[in-house]
Each structure stands twice: as structure tokens, then as C-alpha cells.
Amino acid sequence: MAIMEDPDKMISHMLESVDIDTLVDSDMGLETGRRIVTFQPDTMDAAMASIRDVTGANVAMSSDFDGQDIDVAGVSGAGALVFEELGIAVLDEGVGSGIAEFSTNTVGVFASNEPEIFMFPSGVNLGEYLRGFAAAAARIRDDLASGGLADSESEDLSAAVSGATWGINQVRASTSRFSGIGIKIAILDTGFDFHHPDFVGRPIIHSSFIAGESTHDGHGHGTHCTGTAAGPKFPPGRIPRYGVAFEGRIFIGKVLSNAGFGTSASILAGMNWAIANRCEVISMSLGGGGGPFVYYTQAGQRALDASCLIVAAAGNASRRPGFIAPVGSPANSPTIMAVAAVTHNLTMSSYSCGGPQIEIAGPGSDVYSSWPMPVRYKTISGTSMATPHVTGCAALLAQTTGLRGNNLRIRLRHIARPLSWPPTDDGSGLVQAIQ
Amino acid sequence: MSNPVEFIVTLAPGASAVEVSAALHGHGFQSTSVLHELSMIVGLADPDNAKAIASVHGVAAVEPSQTITIPPEGPQ
Numbered sequence: 001m002a003i004m005e006d007p008d009k010m011i012s013h014m015l016e017s018v019d020i021d022t023l024v025d026s027d028m029g030l031e032t033g034r035r036i037v038t039f040q041p042d043t044m045d046a047a048m049a050s051i052r053d054v055t056g057a058n059v060a061m062s063s064d065f066d067g068q069d070i071d072v073a074g075v076s077g078a079g080a081l082v083f084e085e086l087g088i089a090v091l092d093e094g095v096g097s098g099i100a101e102f103s104t105n106t107v108g109v110f111a112s113n114e115p116e117i118f119m120f121p122s123g124v125n126l127g128e129y130l131r132g133f134a135a136a137a138a139r140i141r142d143d144l145a146s147g148g149l150a151d152s153e154s155e156d157l158s159a160a161v162s163g164a165t166w167g168i169n170q171v172r173a174s175t176s177r178f179s180g181i182g183i184k185i186a187i188l189d190t191g192f193d194f195h196h197p198d199f200v201g202r203p204i205i206h207s208s209f210i211a212g213e214s215t216h217d218g219h220g221h222g223t224h225c226t227g228t229a230a231g232p233k234f235p236p237g238r239i240p241r242y243g244v245a246f247e248g249r250i251f252i253g254k255v256l257s258n259a260g261f262g263t264s265a266s267i268l269a270g271m272n273w274a275i276a277n278r279c280e281v282i283s284m285s286l287g288g289g290g291g292p293f294v295y296y297t298q299a300g301q302r303a304l305d306a307s308c309l310i311v312a313a314a315g316n317a318s319r320r321p322g323f324i325a326p327v328g329s330p331a332n333s334p335t336i337m338a339v340a341a342v343t344h345n346l347t348m349s350s351y352s353c354g355g356p357q358i359e360i361a362g363p364g365s366d367v368y369s370s371w372p373m374p375v376r377y378k379t380i381s382g383t384s385m386a387t388p389h390v391t392g393c394a395a396l397l398a399q400t401t402g403l404r405g406n407n408l409r410i411r412l413r414h415i416a417r418p419l420s421w422p423p424t425d426d427g428s429g430l431v432q433a434i435q
Numbered sequence: 436m437s438n439p440v441e442f443i444v445t446l447a448p449g450a451s452a453v454e455v456s457a458a459l460h461g462h463g464f465q466s467t468s469v470l471h472e473l474s475m476i477v478g479l480a481d482p483d484n485a486k487a488i489a490s491v492h493g494v495a496a497v498e499p500s501q502t503i504t505i506p507p508e509g510p511q
Contacts, residue, residue: 190505221505256505264443264500265468265477272470288503294496295443299473306472316506328506382506 038111039087046109051080051089059089163240166344167228167363171389173244173396176433180245180395185230186274186282187388188267189222191215191254193372196223198232198239199250205277206252209269210262218258220371224380225285226250227370229388229395239377242369244392244433245399251279256286264288264295267330271299275306280398280408283391284312284330285384291329300335307404311337311390313383315353324354324425332357337409340426341365341386346419352383354424359409360416361426362386390431397434439465439479441500442488446474450493459494462487 039047051059060078062085079092164174192215194204206215217223230250231243253270256262267286274282282303303310310330317325331338338357341349341364348354349365364386371378394412398404403411413428442464446455456466456476466478477500480488489497 219505256503260505262503263441264498264503265441267503268443268470268473268475268477269468272472272475275472285505286503287506288501290501293443293498293501294445295473295475295498298445298475298495302473313506329501384506 033115035091035113035115037089037091037113039089040109040111041087043109044084044087047089048082050109051082051091163238165240165242165363165368167367167385167389168241168244170344170346170363171244171393171431171433172435173392173433174241176396176435178396178400178434179233180230180248180392180399183245183248183281183395183398184251184277184279185245185248185391185395186251186253186270186277186279187222187226187229187391188253188255188270188274188282188284189217189225189286190219190256190258190260191217191222192226192250192252193217193223193370195373196370196376197373198227198235198370202250204250204252206254207270207273208254209266209273210254210257213254213257215252215254217254217372219256219260220375220378221260221285221384222252222254222256223372224367224369224378225283225384225388226252227388228367228385229283229391231370240368242367242377244389245395248392248395251277262286264293268295268299271303271310275299275303275308278306279308280404281391281394282308282310283388284310284336285382285387287313287315287328287331289328292333293329296330297333297335300330300333304335304405304409309337309394309405309408310335311339311387311394313387314338314340314355314358316341316351316382316384318351318353320348320350320352327353327355327357337390337412338427339383339387339390339431341381341383342419342426342430346430348421348425349381349383349386351381352386352425356424358424359427360390360413360431361419361421361429362389362431393431393433400434438481440482441467442478442480442485443498443500444476444478444488444494445496445498446476447493447495448474450474450495452476455491455493458491459488462491464488 058078059080059082062083080089082089168174208215227242230245230248233241233246235241251274253273255266255270300310312331314331315325315328327338330336337359340358340361341352342361343349343365364383365381366379367381367385368377368379394408397412398408401411415432416429417432418429419426446452452469452471463484464478464480466476468477485497
């Protein structure tokens with residue numbers, strides 16, 4: 001492996017031979033295979049000589065670059081890279097092994113010889129990231145084995161390979177050609193963090209239906225759901241992609257307080273607003289008991305009549321396998337699309353409510369998405385997380401087919417991926433993004 | 436009005452929100468908002484008046500508003 005090789009390729013190589021759960025649960029850092037050696041004071045020349053003599057490595061020096069501004073691509077092929085200001089060298093895998101043996105027998109040159117570790121931004125759920133990465137890599141391998149991908153899909157490979165959440169990969173948003181552009185997506189929830197850096201420059205229409213509270217998300221749930229439905233295609237740094245309809249037009253309706261509560265009246269006010277704005281997809285990751293209520297059923301019908309589709313969480317009251325709770329309201333209204341949740345293994349999430357109202361399922365467990373600053377990202381679980389996956393996929397489908405309302409709902413169910421669960425658990429199956 | 440409860444009044448097809456709202460007022464219903472897109476009226480009323488309210492011409496249903504929450508986060 002040449003020094004400074006793409007970290008994504010390195011992760012892929014590592015994941016071929018490890019069990020992710022064991023790796024995440026262990027106390028070991030994730031080693032890249034390279035070694036980092038530090039030099040004793042004033043031993044630069046001796047250290048360099050040792051590296052060349054023992055390993056025969058081609059050595060790149062930081063002083064070779066103007067202002068020591070190292071061009072990563074410029075050192076590919078080198079077996080060692082020396083940071084002269086630091087008195088530290090990064091050694092390629094094979095080179096490092098040779099130095100390891102040499103340094104234990106050499107006094108006075110090397111102060112330490114340690115493994116290089118992968119670093120991740122704070123807030124990343126490591127297991128989530130690696131599972132998503134592994135799933136993306138496996139999908140690409142399978143696609144290539146089955147006959148390869150069309151040229152038009154090659155551009156999306158970079159997103160899949162560089163990392164996306166397991167949910168984004170399983171609904172195939174990572175390989176979709178579509179973005180949700182032009183489609184209005186309303187998220188009726190706790191609001192949104194308008195200062196979140198991943199959404200800078202993204203126009204957002206918003207309105208609060210909670211007396212005394214602005215649309216700013218003082219809870220987090222709304223920001224998380226919005227991220228899943230419409231987060232960026234390429235989040236900054238090494239953050240995996242977590243959003244489906246990355247060019248969807250975002251409408252934020254604050255119908256739940258910063259404490260996470262609302263009333264039917266606040267929910268209906270938000271639904272009324274979203275329909276008045278003709279939002280093609282309206283996402284509601286909320287619920288209560290009882291129902292179906294006439295008012296939610298009528299609201300859902302009014303939405304469909306206005307070419308809007310309402311998608312709602314089925315609820316988290318189950319304790320499977322022993323107890324499957326009925327679908328809560330508003331999801332249990334026949335005019336509203338009820339969403340169940342599955343895990344990364346595509347098993348039913350233990351908490352996912354069930355019943356004849358379930359129409360479709362989405363990734364719900366261990367879902368990584370945006371969160372209000374300064375936390376920035378968070379991993380949480382629930383049918384609340386499954387719902388915006390469906391919302392985003394509905395937006396992609398609306399964009400490419402022109403379908404709306406009930407026709408959109410029917411087609412979304414038609415292209416879902418069947419799973420091995422009864423329809424009362426997952427409806428038509430796992431939602432899929434149109435390719 | 437003692438112990439007012441928030442109700443959602445769903446209008447029958449073709450009913451006028453303005454006319455129904457006026458009629459509801461006569462039965463002790465205090466409208467707080469009209470949701471035109473949904474054909475609904477939200478307001479406060481004594482629970483004992485619910486039946487009378489439901490009998491007003493143009494009313495399809497009268498239901499109490501309920502508390503809605505974020506479903507408790509599922510276990511990871």
C-alpha cells in the first residue's frame with residue numbers, strides 16, 4: 001500500500017478481514033497498518049540513514065514542498081514521509097515492520113514506534129459509519145459481479161464508496177441519479193437548527209405553530225429528521241452521507257415544542273400550512289394513542305386531494321417479539337402512509353408498531369443524522385427515523401415521475417424491496433429510491 | 436366556561452366555516468382558529484356541550500384534541 005493512499009481504500013481493505021461489532025466494541029484503535037516513528041533529538045540524519053539502509057525505502061521529505069505544504073498526491077509511491085519540523089516519520093506498512101525490528105535493537109535514534117490510527121470526527125458513531133461503508137462496498141461488488149453499472153451511475157460510486165449511512169445505502173439513495181430537486185418537503189416536528197453548517201445556503205421556509213416558541217429546534221428531533229430526509233449529498237470532512245433528497249426544498253413546520261410536545265391542534269395547523277404551500281411530501285415523525293381520528297383522516301384526504309402525500313411514523317410502543325403494539329395516530333388514518341422501522345440487518349426493529357395500517361418500512365435503528373449545534377450529529381432510533389427515509393425517497397420519485405398524492409404512494413409501495421416479514425410488520429417492504 | 440377542553444370540529448363537505456363557526460358560538464364553542472385547507476375549526480368548549488356541538492348543521496365530527504409527543508426513542 002503506497003503511503004498516503006486514499007483512506008477509504010484503506011478502510012475497505014481493513015473491513016474485509018474484521019468483524020465490525022468486535023472491532024467497535026474493542027478498546028483497540030483502528031490501525032491503518034502504517035507506523036509512526038519519532039526521532040530522538042538531533043538524530044535526523046541518523047534516523048534518515050536508518051530508514052533508507054534498513055528498508056531501502058524511497059523517502060519523501062516535507063522540505064521538498066514549498067513552505068512544507070505537503071501535496072498528498074505528490075508523495076504517492078514513497079515508502080516513508082518525514083515531517084522535519086516534528087522529527088516524525090510516517091512509514092508505509094512494509095517499511096514500518098522493518099523499522100520496528102530494527103529500532104528495538106538500536107539505541108539513541110528512534111524514541112518511539114507506534115501504529116497509525118484512523119481518526120473520525122467527534123460525534124460519529126463508529127459502528128454506524130463502518131457498517132454503512134461495508135454495505136456500500138458490498139453493494140458495489142455485487143453490482144459489478146452482476147454485470148456492472150451503467151456509466152451514468154459511475155458518478156455516484158464516489159458517494160457510496162466514501163461513506164454513507166447504512167440507511168442511505170439500504171434504500172439505495174447513494175446510487176440514485178435523483179436529488180429531489182424542485183420537490184417541496186415539509187417536516188412537521190420540533191423545528192430546525194438554521195445555523196447547522198451542513199445546510200448553509202439552503203433556502204428553508206419555516207413557520208411555528210407552538211405559542212411562544214420560534215422555529216429554532218431546541219430539542220433536536222426535527223433537525224435529525226430533516227437531515228435524513230434532505231441532508232447534503234457531500235457533508236463536510238469525512239462525515240458519511242445521511243440525507244436522501246439532498247436538493248429537496250425544505251419546509252419546516254414547528255408543531256412540537258422544544259420539550260417534544262404538541263397537540264392535535266398544533267399538528268393540524270402545521271398540516272394545514274404544508275398543504276397550503278402544496279408541499280408534495282409531508283413528513284410527520286410523531287404520534288399519540290387512540291384513533292383513527294376523523295380529523296387526521298380528513299386532513300390526510302385533503303392532502304391527497306391537493307397532490308400532497310403525508311407520511312407518518314407508526315410508533316415505538318412494541319416490545320417484539322412478545323408484544324406488537326397497534327399503530328398510533330395520525331399514522332393509523334387510512335389517508336396517511338404509515339411507516340415501520342427495520343434494523344441494519346433488515347429485521348423488524350423491536351419497538352416498531354404493527355397492524356394492517358402499515359404500508360412501508362424504512363431504516364429506523366441506529367440512524368446517524370444532523371443534530372443542533374454544537375453536537376452537530378447524533379445517532380438515534382425509532383420509527384421517527386424510518387419516516388424521513390420514506391419521505392426522501394418519495395421526493396426522488398415525485399421528481400422523476402411527476403406522480404403526486406395517492407399515485408405517488410402506490411408507486412412508492414410498488415417499487416419497495418420485499419422483506420421476509422408479514423405485511424402487518426413492514427407493508428410492501430423496505431422503501432427504495434428510484435434509480 | 437368551566438374546564439374548557441380543546442376540540443377539533445371537522446366540517447361536513449360543502450359546509451361554510453364562517454357559518455358553522457357562528458352557529459357553534461351559540462353552543463358555547465369558542466373558536467380559536469379556522470384551518471381552511473382542512474375544513475376544520477379548532478376551539479374551546481365545555482366537554483358537557485360536545486353532543487350539542489356535534490348536532491350543529493355542517494358539523495361532521497367533534498373530537499377532543501389530544502397530546503402528541505415524539506415517540507419515545509427506540510432502544511439502539
